[in-house]
Amino acid sequence: MNTSPPMGPEALPVGLEVGPWRVVSLCGRGTYGAVYRVVNAQAEEGEAYALKMAVHPWDPRFEREVELLRRVEHPGVPRLRDWGEWQVRGGGVFPYLVMEWVEGEPLYAWAQGRSVPLEEMGRVLAEVARALEAVHAVEGVHRDVKGDNVLVRRGDGRTVLVDFGSGNYRGARPLTHQPPPPGTYEYQSPESVRFQWQSLRQREGRFEAGPEEDVYALGVTAYRLVTGRYPPEVEVEKTEGGYRVLPRVPVAFEPVAPVSPELAALIQQMLSEEPSERGSAAEVAQALEAIAKVPNPEAKQERGTPAVSGMRSARARRWAPWAVAAVSAALAIPVVWMRQPAPSEEEESGREQAHMYEERDAGTVGLADSVMDSPADETPPGETSPRVSLDIPRQPFPGQRQPPCEKPLVSINGGCWVRTGDVMPPCGGNSYEWKKGCYLPMFPPPRPQTSHPK
Secondary structure (H helix, E strand, C coil): CEEECCCCCCCCCCCCEECCEEEEEEEEECCCEEEEEEEECCCCCCCEEEEEEECCCCCHHHHHHHHHHHHCCCCCCCCEEEEEEEEECCCCEEEEEEEECCCEEEHHHHHCCCCCCHHHHHHHHHHHHHHHHHHHHCCEECCCCCHHHEEEECCCCCEEECCCCCCEECCCCCCCCCCCCCCCHHHCCHHHHHHHHHHHHCCCCCCCCCHHHHHHHHHHHHHHHHHCCCCCCCCEEEECCEEEECCCCCCCCCCCCCCCHHHHHHHHHHCCCCHHHCCCHHHHHHHHHHHHHCCCHHHCCCCCCCECCCCCCHHHHHCCHHHHHHHHHHCCCCCCCCCCCCCCCCCCCCCCCCCCCCCCCCCCCCCCCCCCECCCCCCCCCCCCCCCCCECCCCCCCCCCCCCCCCCCEEECCEEEEECCCCCCCCCCCCEEECCEEEEECCCCCCCCCCCCC
16 A cells, blocks of 8 residues: 555645556546546556546445456456555545546547548447447446447547446445436436336335446437437326336437438337347447448538538438438437428537546537538528527418327417427527427428339
């Protein structure tokens, strides 16, 4: 054990030696740990490593994280290099672990402001699924899969699944009182949410997350990449026997990144309310790899082109209506047929990070202006894009769906409309103002063919 002057584990000074490791810089801190860039003090060449130090004495989470990382050997998971304890003079003993240094940025930040072709989207998600496959193969679970815990390396663009602080493995002793289980709420499965509500009645048992929870969280991550926001929130209803999960209510938005019907269907599968229907990480990886192998020339756009909001790219405008309908249906997204989709009002500014093993998602959403990098929309001569609110017309548009309007649609002035999330006036784009909200007209999708074309 290394003895040092009085100081906190969350603020180690540069040059301090923790065991054989010399602190170079502080990279980030979280609820349970602080991450430092370190080098081997005895080595001539200063190769960088990531040292994660507990901020609570004798934190048992680190023992479990070390064991899980020790079991997993996969290029998509940081290699465990060392672990030990650091003692504060007159204070406690703080466990630490040392991993390979990953030079990269979180998945959502990586996708912001750049073109992500469909095949690259499939490759990146497939690599995360393969990393999960390796974790599940040793009877482990990550329990906090999300874009902020996936780093895309700057050198070769490969992905690394990080932050196993919430991880678990079969046989590990329980460390926390439940609920809630570890992880980020927006990524938790319906069965996890149902358990948390059920525990309000009956505080017995524990929710044991399995591989299917990791697959669900990967589905949320993929959904957010291609739509710019989280799936509709899991809602529960109180019953005589406890609580039941309610069917999802569709939200009115469209994909903002290249997405094929196959990818949309796979995302919907991963988000299935029935755990057995989500597929294993290996099966999901295989499907994503197949998607990544399909050439998609239209999705390839010149690098460095400024990103624009929504599906305002030339490729989006060239999509056949049946393709948009198929994708939107698979993602449970009502289709809004219009010339130019309204841009999202939410933005998330990605931060340049070398690595952030302890960052926690604050629940912010909105990659609609950042996931898809595309040429600026060419407005036809004589047309302009409205930037002020327009009142809903007194009569429905030609071909607009008419009452009765099924939820979440609402009937306004003889037509069916859907509210654009939490967007507030001025609405702009192709949405219209009504009762201090922004609404989009709903049009029925094209009728399917009743006979085979000759």
